[in-house]
Amino acid sequence: MAWWTAHNKKGRGADDVVFVREGFNRWALVFPLLWLAAKGMWVVLLIAVAAQLLIWAVAEALGFGEAMRLIFGLAINIIMGFEANDLLRWTYARRGYEEVGLVQGDDLEEAEIRFFSAADLQVQSAPPPPPVPPAPGLSRNWKSSEPDFIFPGLSRT
Template sequence: MFSRTTHYTVHLPPEKEGVDEALRAVFIKDGMNWPALFIPFLWLLYRRMWLPLLLYLVASGAVAALGFRFGETAAQWCGLLFAILFALEANNLRRWSLSRRGWREAGAASGRSEDEAAIRFFGRREDEFAAPRPMASRSVVPEVAPARPRGRPWSAAGDRDTPEVMGLFPERGG
């Protein structure tokens, strides 16, 4: 009934000899990251985001210190707001971490799932990611434009004996 399209940014790894970068491409969703909301520590460990993990621990310690200074209720509200803010920005932190490791942003794609976005992205850029063909299979004869027809040139509007042209692909009149 209602299908929701999700937008992704596409990141390619640093170039290495003999490694197909398209196979290692990472699609990062725009928007809220639900695992980062519910299990942020494990999500940061799984993604190997060490500096954001350290900053997360420092910020969590600051929220806990609020509990000693202003009371438990204030610390709970600040903790909840911090968790939501972190989940909203988690994918941006992941993009930042990848760029620090030498990954480059190759573009964007949309789809109902990550697989559909990948099909759309690589379908659009097929010539860039296609494996080069061996020389033996390439044609050695250059392509030649077809010869122009001989005889009277025809026109759509100038001649009275030719029919009017309708559409984008007119047919040659009698």
């Protein structure tokens, strides 16, 4: 079973919850730039393209052959495969989403079912908080004729 993190914006309903799987992302390994564009991760896409161009420029300046450029390109793809879901979480955090839960499931559908059924149980089983009585010295209904406890003998005016 895989772990999924649930993210939602404050004040939004259950329809806006998004789930991100923990671990390796094979689509980001095979098609890293397309995957970033499909997810709307434009800042990360620009950084990835700039890193790729920088690596190619350094490889060209140092006189590396095509084999080394291919190895460096594959290295970037492998890094993207391992870090893609964390970068997606970072992008959601930049967009104002907060992590609201962690759930386990074989696929997205099972993770959603487990998350929302657990959320319903928490909402239904949580008793309302008891009313908090006002503190004795902080009542708004004090009378000016009552003595002051810090300076006895003086009254509140």
